[in-house]
Amino acid sequence: MSCERNGAILCWITLFLSHWTRAQISFSVSEEADKGTVVGNLAKSLNLNVRDLQSRNLNIASLYSKKYFEVNFKTGDLIVNERIDREELCPNTMKCSLNVEAILSNPVVLHRIEVVITDLNDNAPEFVETSHFLNISELSPTGEHFLLPLAIDADTGSNSVKTYRLSPNEYFSLDVNSGEEHSVSAELVLLKALDREKQAVIKLVLTAVDGGKPPKTGSLEMDVHVLDANDNTPSFSKNLYKARVNENVPAGTFVIQLGATDLDEGDNGRVTYSFVKRANFDPSKMFLINADSGEIVVQGNLDYEAQNAYEVHIKATDHGPLPRSTNGKLLVEVVDVNDNAPEIVVTSLMNPVKEDAEIGSVVALVTVTDKDGGKNGQTQSKLTGSLPFKITSNYKNYYSLIVDGALDREACSVYNITITAADEGTPKLTSTAVVAVHISDVNDNAPRFSDPVINIYVKENSPVGARIYTMTAVDPDISDNARVKFSIKRDPNSIRVTSLVNINSETGDIVTLQTFNYEELKTFQFQVQATDFGVPPLSSNVTVNVLILDENDNTPTILPPYSEHGSVNSETISYSAEVGQIVAKIRAVDADSGYNALLSYHLSDPKGNNLFRIVTSSGEIKTKRRMSDSDLKTHPLVVLVSDSGEPSLTATVSIEVVVVESAGDMKTPFSHAPVKKENFSVLNLYLLIAIVAVSVIFLLSLITLIAVRCHRTDGGFGKYGAPMITTHPDGSWSYSKATQQYDVCFSSDTLKSDVVVFPAPFPPVDAELISINGGDTFTRTQTLPNKEKPKVPGGDWRYSASLRAGGVMQSSVHMEESSVMQGAQGVLVQNWPTASSAADAEGGEVSPPMGAGVDSNSWHFRYGPGGPGAPPQHLKPGEVPPEAFIIPGSPAIISIRQNQGGEDDKSDFITFGKKEEAKKKKKKKKEKKDKKDKGKDDGDE
Template structure:
């Protein structure tokens, strides 16, 4: 039987329809009815006026190769158009139906029509065999059953085989067994013991009768051969064996183990098993039986959809001289498994689909089937992916593919729609079908340029008509909607653009209509419009910027004062000019730009000694070396100024450099030419700041040094003499009357002083108080009277100090915040020291680090808070204690003890005090000068 699909009728019928519904109508008709037999009235069942059937274009669509039904548009009747043979359409099925669709247009209505084909008893039962032979022993017991041939009837239901009849005889009767939904079988039953000698062959007629009205029948001849052997027949344990097998069971699987017994011994009791072929079914094609053991296994594959059950008859025969046999019956039921995937069939209605198709437009019809039964045959269908389509269910497994969203051909010109159908079996099986839907174009896209704006670079002096650029625009549409033409859109703000450039409307080539000059016009702008050829046409604009590129068409120009064409300029330099002497600076400019305006300076000198050089970038002419007697007095120089263009352009200037004897002879003509200052770099700034800082520091240091060392109140230096004091390694001091001369410099702001005491045998008449500023300079402050002779110092007061190598004592005690002991008016202002010292406790002796001398007296200084030898608390005006000396600036009175060994017990005091006291006694210096000189001579002796 061939089954197909009529796609052309469905395509042309539904291509422009978008609104329809679905319904179900059932009819029944007998097979083999005449053509024109009315099945039902569609106008009535569809609730449509019969006159509207033709205007609404009623059409009957089916998936069969023959058109079994037709429609009468006048009456609305559905009639039989072709002979219907139920056995041809639905073999081996109980219910036979034909499914067709009735389609009405305007609006579209789809009705599902199911026509049940009623079976007629038009086929008689038949036997495959013409005759059947049975070998029955004469010793066979009565009641023994013998299997008879099976009759076949292609009709189903009540029209199939229902019973069997046996021709009348005295030996046998018929035992008819009904298999329910399966076939009916018959067995021959022995009623009377056979006697081979009386009748060796018995001929019988077996008739098969179906259940039709009237019934039909078929016959087969049964020939019974009476055998005279074995008297025991093998017997099976069950009259009916049942087994269940999955349809996907592998080959070799065990079906059942049969067992037939025979009471005989030896060969008469050894049973051999075999299959019995009945009609057109041979069990050996599907199953295998072990002849010795009776074990039945699966030989081939099972398919529930092809055959759901097998009725197998097994023959058990002994091996006696007159073998006896028995027949066993086995019913093998096949269990359905989900081994069939759903099948998808697609009928296209609208392909390609316009990209402006409305939502809900029908694209195709989809039918899904599954050969499995039960849940294994129930199907769910869906789409995968994000395509703008969906499946609408019409009826059971019938669907429509419709548009479910906006389409855009430019975004996607075709869709591969994947349909997945899945059954409800365990495990579920599925199938995939891909539908290719093409989208047709409409003009919904304007052309667009590849860049938001276009920059064109054109060299100046380019020829007229030169191609300068090609404008390109693309349109995502196709065909005419994508054909683009170009045009100029309006004029520029500065120039009439159509007089400058033109554009080819087809190719977009832009050509120049004039030659460009960079020095006159550096850039201009215009717009280009691109228009497609669609209906309606769409367009877009783009801005084009044209930049004129500079060409090296201008030579350098020499600036004043050397700019006079053809003139020779003169410069003079002295004969004593050193190397690097500045002669002149050439300045030039170029009207071009970029590298074309980058100038370099070169010097062309006559042959001979090279005396001058020029800065390549600065244009400064300087000497390379000193002049010599061999050099000429006049040097003609030619300066070449070149730009960096291709090719390079240049200009020259001539300068005569004259060598004169001295700088005074140089007649310089000042030319007020603006010179472009070089940029002041950060490095120059840092160098300038460093130079200024160092200069300021140097000047401040110099001024401070002069102020400290050279500034005096009287503006002059004084020369004084003092005795020599030396130290011994044992820590004692030595005193010599030899004097040394010191230059003393004072400042007016001296605040603190130190006191040094020189002990002597006799106090000099003109002993003075000398103030020392800084420890190295002396000044006379006060003359001690001769009547004040030193008293013996108290032993509790001792002071040891160290002397510098220059013979000046420096105290190891630092006195702070002192007051001055003044000898005027008899008032003594006394403060006791608050000092820090290297000595501990009440006082300590510090041995001098160095010294030793001749005619020296050793002495000790001791300091302390007071005691019996402390300085007196009251003195007369102008008196100074002979055994003490005063440190103005330090609130301490220090007593002195002289060791024996000098010429006199008197001591010389040199007191370092403030300059105010020195000023008071300035008037007395002249009077005492002679006395001091005389004392100096005595000290030398």
């Protein structure tokens, strides 16, 4: 590749350079060499295989207008490509060389090659003058020297003018001066005195001979005119004068004062000074000489870069009738001044530069030149500002611009790099050049979402295909590297989100694929992936939470007992009912949530508004006033249950309230009618007394058993009979003492727990005592020190209370069946009775009526074996296994009557208040006992 100099268009070389060498390779070739002449073997000089030259893309770069050299890739030789004229390239210089750059790729290596152009003797010496005249006095003494014209030769070195020859004659000879510093000159020497009368004009031929082989010559014809008279010649005080003057000095600056003397008198002794024009140099253009005084001053513009020295010849001539003259020499040395700023030439190799370019990648070559000499021509280059680039020196004034840091197109896409070059002169001169380096994009940025988590709120029952959200992601790259597509990231462990929603890959619109139901699906989560079109593609994820918003699309549901199929919703109330007495309690639920499930209760029948009212929040129907004789005996009420949604949805239930004359005609306490608050409080007091009494009895029994156990020698517990529980067709229960003996174990938490009675062969030690705390779950309270432990029932007894919408409380006693109760010595496995809520469809159950809330005291019992739905082993329907008797710690109302009959085998009864007669008997017994233990009860309370 070649480049044009001084304003021509530079070539753009795109190479990746990873290493630079500062070694210089030198070759030499003769000028005028034929095209194809081998300069040298470049492959050998670079220590490369010839095959590697082409594979590594060897290029020869230079700043000359012609491509003088090229490489033969077959032989590895550097050959001549253009005619080389040394005199054209390097005029007036002793050494001529061409500097080119050899650039290799993969990896990139730069070598500087200097080709020295050797001179051929292709130019003959020439004289500027076509003829020359000399006036020599006949009085001139022998040995006098006369300066002859100077021949010029475009060749240099040994091919330049080496000597002069004079045609044969009897009067003159040549004195050739071959000085070391300057050109060869010749002077005519007078061998014998002249005689004008004998020969007035002497014709001579001066021949200049160069040092070539064969040598070339140039001739000049000279006429010597013999003058008569003035026989003394002026003479200079020095054979060679020297002077130094700075370049660029103004005109009139003093250079030197010459001095010449003539021994003659008068005009023959008066000397006049003048310049002698030699060849193509006229000293009068640069200097001015005072003809009378010999003072020389500057007249022209001295430029060190154009010519650093001047050889000036001066002639001193007297004023005699036959003037005589002498020649002197003045060497004027021009002193360099730092008057040239460095020149910067940038050859771009890689533009634009990729933003992921490695540190050390070469961007451009920088050449700095300074026309000054010495230190004034030595330069240093640097970059201005803080940039991810730096400039390094390759060889002398050759530099490389390389990457010195991480590039980021998103931060800066164009770098305007300012290169500053300064010389080492005094004062320093600087110059700058601005290089625009463009950064090309690389896909180094993944798309970014604005938030790490996106929450989308969607109303239930929204139409299919509705756009619920538009995803957006930003990629700071450009073009395809910034174009983003969206997709839903599949997760095999989660629900199939693709069946619920879909996303438009181009626009990011998320649309629904089905209608959502809040009651079935409240929320789901998936991830959206944004991927750009770069190579390789980059992606990022965002978590999307879809939250279904509830709508009021479910009507309130009335809970049992008023919602039971085929049931008659009727309630009774005593004629003497007080104001505020609870008649019934309506409970309802709503499948919606929030305000859509917030229920309120209203009486919609205006006929009942004057006697009854309903609590809006709880659904309790109460009396507004006392009964009067004018009131109807039957009051139909319609209860309207409304939610708080928009629009509000409602449900209705009809209740018929019947007024009875006395409390005895009312339904049992387990019916829908509630117990009065005053009676209910007295009953609680009685129950508290009974529970405390039973707990004291159990505690005393436990202490007695422990005492007996400590004094027994056989290591067994005392034998106690466990009661047999029997059900009757009328729904009541009774129990009697059985003849079978049982071991009784008590826990340390007897006062607040249930009592479990195990069968007789139960071991005295290493047994786990199990209590049912608050009717909730079994807990182990004590471990006796035996290796083998009994297994406790596998189920749990639960008392659950859940607060429904509208403030309704639903209560149940749930006793799950225990699978096995086994003794340590392999006793018979017994099944436990099962008691569960009325909601159970199989197995044993006990359930309170669902209408009166926590005031309900009506129970139904069924029994089951180890699994739900099967009858117990060796039991009849309605019987309780005699092997285990459990008094659960539940909130049920239990009355206990103890019979001390013993032998008459009268049964003790556990009576649930289902028959009015049993209730009256129990009440009479308690009244008697209360009167007897009144003082004690007050203290306990």
